[in-house]
Amino acid sequence: MNRTRMFWVLALVSVLGLACKKEAPPPPPAEVTPPPPPAQPAVTKIELGSSVGADKRVLAPRTSFGVRDSIIASVYTENTAPGAMLTAKWTFQTGQTVDSSSQAIAASPGVTEFHIVKKSAWPAGRYKVEISLNGTPAGSQEFDVAK
Amino acid sequence: MTPDEKLPDFSDVEGGSSSAAAVPGAQNAPRTYEVKKGDSLSKIAKHVYGDAGKWKQIFAANTDKLKDPDKIYPGQVLTIPDA
Numbered sequence: 001m002n003r004t005r006m007f008w009v010l011a012l013v014s015v016l017g018l019a020c021k022k023e024a025p026p027p028p029p030a031e032v033t034p035p036p037p038p039a040q041p042a043v044t045k046i047e048l049g050s051s052v053g054a055d056k057r058v059l060a061p062r063t064s065f066g067v068r069d070s071i072i073a074s075v076y077t078e079n080t081a082p083g084a085m086l087t088a089k090w091t092f093q094t095g096q097t098v099d100s101s102s103q104a105i106a107a108s109p110g111v112t113e114f115h116i117v118k119k120s121a122w123p124a125g126r127y128k129v130e131i132s133l134n135g136t137p138a139g140s141q142e143f144d145v146a147k
Numbered sequence: 148m149t150p151d152e153k154l155p156d157f158s159d160v161e162g163g164s165s166s167a168a169a170v171p172g173a174q175n176a177p178r179t180y181e182v183k184k185g186d187s188l189s190k191i192a193k194h195v196y197g198d199a200g201k202w203k204q205i206f207a208a209n210t211d212k213l214k215d216p217d218k219i220y221p222g223q224v225l226t227i228p229d230a
Contacts, residue, residue: 051180051195056167059178059227060195069197076169088164096154099162107168114164123155 041084041108043131043138045076056111063143067121073114073129073141080108085134088114093126182223188216196230204228 049058050069058074065071075086084105090098099116106112114129122145130140170176180191188202195205206216208228213219 049195050197053179054167054181055170056165057178059180060230062197062230064197066197086164086166088162090160090162092155092157094154096157098157099160101162101164103164103166106166109169109171110166111169112164112166114162116160116162118157118161119159120156 039079041080041133042078043075043086043133044078044109045074046129046131046139046141047074047076048072048129048141048143049074052113052115056113058113063141065122065143065145067124067145067147069122069145070115070117071122071127071143071145073131075112075114075131075139076109077105077112077133078109080105080110080133084108086112086114086138087132087135089130089132090114090116091128091130092123098127178227179224180227182219182221182225184221186219186221188219191225191227195227201230204230 047058047061048063048065049061049072050065051059052072052074053059056074058072071090073088075088077084077086085102086105087100087102089100092098101114103112103114124145124147126142126144128140128142131138180195182191188205189199192202192205193199195201202216205225205227206213208226212223212225219225
């Protein structure tokens with residue numbers, strides 16, 4: 001009798017134990033990697049020289065020029081949208097604006113050249129070209145003109 | 148600069164621009180120059196480096212295609228080494 005009773009008690013405890021067994025926690029949600037943000041348009045390099053190839057890269061980068069030299073800036077850009085605009089502003093050490101011009105970027109990646117020539121000799125001194133991409137300053141390069 | 152000093156005149160400056168697609172990987176590729184009629188190595192060196200005396204650098208970088216520095220021909224494509 002006791003054994004039968006004990007059997008039923010154990011059976012009941014087992015059944016209750018199974019019934020109350022805590023369910024396994026659900027697996028954690030899979031980590032979702034957010035997509036990388038779109039690459040920002042950027043000016044990656046500015047080179048100065050006196051001559052440029054068909055690919056718009058200056059042939060021999062330098063930052064010192066003679067008073068009769070043409071001065072060319074090659075501006076390398078990446079991740080630009082169609083219609084993106086580059087502006088080059090050339091200034092002399094006095095703060096005077098020498099020239100300013102804008103150019104739509106042909107492609108991405110792209111190379112855009114800006115050039116300045118002067119019929120008379122360049123005044124010797126320190127100059128700077130400042131590059132803006134879609135109106136936002138994107139880089140600058142200083143150079144010297146010496147007699 | 149004092150107010151009495153005359154500012155330089157930049158009224159005769161002409162500017163311009165143009166743009167092209169960049170060839171992938173070309174950013175560090177050798178730079179080249181296509182010889183035009185009337186060119187000489189010293190003229191190219193003056194144009195590219197601002198120093199005609201650097202023609203020897205151009206000649207040295209192009210000994211595979213130039214045997215005589217005085218003989219270059221229109222249409223030849225020369226490698227231009229960094230200054």
